[in-house]
Amino acid sequence: MRLLLSCGVHHARSHPRGAGARAVRSASPLVQRQGVRGRPRRRGRRAQRASRSGVNAGERRAARHYRLRGWRVLAANVRVGRDELDLIVRRGRALRIVEVKEKTGEGFGHPLEMIDRRKLEHVRRASVRWLAAHPELAALDVGFEAVGVSPGRLTRVPLTFDLDP
Incomplete structure (x- = not known):
């Protein structure tokens, strides 16, 4: 962007003596009216990748936990109608559908306490549709697990419920 010297801002190469760009005490009324702002803050590559994939940090930690134990992540954040399945993992003939809950602070209880009957019904309904x-x-041994992710700790708990309504 180039502005006239009379406005108090100039491009470094436009000045005849080659002076560098300099700050001004206040922007001219023209610039103030236009609402000129600085460049938007850029996000790091890791944050951009995470926002594109739709997987939060707790789900990434849980997926890594399963991969390190020989499970293969088949899908993450699968949308099935209005419902969502956080992780679907497989090891041999075992298939696990995983609900992940993450808490960043120590207050308000354990992450697994946030999984209630209604959430289990959403997981069950989405699982039936996905399968x-x-x-x-269908021939695999299908199971369900809940994973609670908190600072420095990951807790796996098997879930038991019938897939039939």
């Missing part, structure tokens, strides 16, 4: 869309996985 119906993937009949090649």
